[in-house]
Amino acid sequence: MKIAVFVKQVPDSAATLSVKGGQPDWGDAPLVINPWDEYAVEAALLLAEANGGEVTAFSFGSESAADALKHALAMGVSDAVLLSDPALSGADAGVAARVMAAAIAKLSEVDLAVFGKQAIDSDTGLAPSMTARLLGWPSLTLVAAVDALDASAKTIKVQRSMEEGRQVVQGKLPAVISVVKDYGEPRYPSFMGIRKASKAEIPTWSMADLGIEAPTSRVTWPEIMAPPMREVSNEIIEGSSPEEIAGKLADKIIAEGVL
Amino acid sequence: MDFQLNEEHLGVQKMVRDFANKEVVPVIKEWDRKQEMAPFILPRMAELGILGINIPVRYGGQGFDYISLGLVCEELEAADSTLRVIMSVHMGLNSMALLQWGTEEQKQKFLVPQAKGEKYACFGLTEPGAGSDVAGMQGTAKRDGDEYVLNGEKMWISLASKAHHALVVLRTNADAQDPHDGLSAFMMELDREGVKTGDIHGKMGVRAGSTGWISMQDVRVPVENRLGEEGEGFKIAMSCLDNGRYTVGAGATGLIRASLEASLKYANDRKAFGREIGKFQLVQQKIAYMVQSYEAARLLYLRAGWMKNQGQRNTRETSLAKWFATDASFDAASEAIQVHGAYGYSDEYDVERYLRNSKGAVIYEGTSEVHQLMQAGYALGYREDSPLRCEMPAYDPEFWQAEA
Ligand SMILES: Cc1cc2nc3c(=O)[nH]c(=O)nc-3n(C[C@H](O)[C@H](O)[C@H](O)COP(=O)(O)OP(=O)(O)OC[C@H]3O[C@@H](n4cnc5c(N)ncnc54)[C@H](O)[C@@H]3O)c2cc1C
């Protein structure tokens, strides 16, 4: 099996986001692999281990995105490729999807493309479905488990995580899946993986390498505003019994005019 | 001069930090209260390769350098000292001694399973009646044909009840003119007949760790288990300490960092007299001292690690790093409690555990007084290091990383 997994480099989830000069600003927060994508790498590795095969990690971004790829290498993927081109700064999800679809085509004979649920910076969650649409592959999003995968019959059966429960869906390979946390805790990088990653020279595929024209963004962010801060104060209501606490709470709610 | 950690170092640091934060920090208080080592700790550290981090791949390890070992210890002790203690005895005091002094057969027999984490190792030097005064030890090893017969009691031994192998130092020659020359070192399997082990309870700190005793009654070990030559035991023990102390110094640095981080968080949250207590200069002074001691301790251990990588003798530098960092970690933890006010005095917060844990390291692997004697001795010219028959090998990435 040939599996492609996509990882993005994003500001650390602990970073505070503010708006500076009409642009989002994460301060000097360290960049890390998108946490959802760690689950994607874990899923890709588990599927490759169970079904035989190799995992190639791709990242679309600037040169610093190589760090996310190094993390994937350290976790155990066989190869990593950076998708980068100076012509593509400020790309929207559509551009990213076109580039990623072209990378899958160039790698050729890919059976499965694995994504995280969404990226924690832009938070759109569009990449998996858009990429699938461009490739004409089934898009199985929010996957919590793969129940069955038959590489020779080219079928896959997954459980999708829904608010109401799990939805079992079957599809044909090649397919795109996006995975959620339920898939399983991502492994730590192994020491051997860390060494391999630190020695790895990560190749870059430009648009010319992919054989496509640099796509243009349809979405621009002309201005970004921070919502006004809300004043929040917390109070812990104490009492000797639940009834007493509930009574005090009800009085407070009425006094504050919430109801 | 290069102060930059390389990509491997950063990768190791992050991986061990993630492990400690995800798996150890959330549960450690509970085990500390129970005064037991969490059963998952040793197997998990083995599985992750931590127990063999700086041993060559050909001997079952991960092939990283000595600086990586220091970074691992800093990360582990930032979570809990007991994890670093494991590295001190299993790696610093035992496995590294095998790397330095062991024959190829001893490396295959003991080092390979230890580096793979299939066997755990400890170090038995201290006795009920002899600590700092190593040469005052009573335990004996008597040659009997192809065997030695071991007798004696080792006390305050970390991992005594968990380990499979112990490096023990015993007296082989009661008549040696200088008692230091009458000692020899042995690798002893702890399941041999005549060996008994147990834990010590009621310790002030490292309560989530195991500290115990080993008693030997007519324990027979083959001559092949003797590490080094007969009479070389004291030199071997001191060379073990060059590595054990390195792990202790690096670990104590992590404890300073943990005290600092806890203090920063609290000083930014807690308000008194209408502002965050971090705004008060007296609190700032405590923070400033913690920053100072963290940075200094870190530089001292990294220099020692660098010297180890180069294959340079580092007894003096390692002693200095250990002495400074452990004293500073005790002060930092104590001041961290102070910053936390009454909350710091309760085990609801971590800082009281930091203080209890920090004290042990001021005592083991050379008390602070012993390190002061050493440092003054070097400075005054009373003391110099003579070359060893087997020096600790310099870090050679090619040798370390090759399969065989
Ligand atoms: C938690 C813990 C774990 C340990 N783990 C191990 C282990 O794994 N293996 C092992 O072998 N040992 C271990 N030890 C023992 C440790 O190494 C000894 O406690 C240490 O060497 C000090 O010896 P002692 O306790 O006998 O104190 P002593 O040597 O009796 O010292 C008592 C006091 O006298 C001072 N003193 C002694 N001699 C001098 C001198 N010449 N000049 C000035 N002052 C002096 C000391 O500094 C100290 O303050 C451990 C100890 C602890 C607390």
Ligand SMILES: Cc1cc2nc3c(=O)[nH]c(=O)nc-3n(C[C@H](O)[C@H](O)[C@H](O)COP(=O)(O)OP(=O)(O)OC[C@H]3O[C@@H](n4cnc5c(N)ncnc54)[C@H](O)[C@@H]3O)c2cc1C
């Ligand atoms: C065992 C124990 C028993 C106790 N018993 C009693 C009791 O019987 N009755 C009772 O009323 N209380 C009691 N206390 C509470 C004790 O009096 C308080 O803990 C103490 O007053 C400190 O207050 P705090 O803990 O809120 O710390 P904080 O006031 O929050 O102080 C936190 C840190 O900020 C520093 N700080 C605060 N303000 C300033 C400033 N202006 N400039 C510089 N530094 C500042 C403090 O020195 C400290 O380091 C007890 C506490 C303990 C630990």
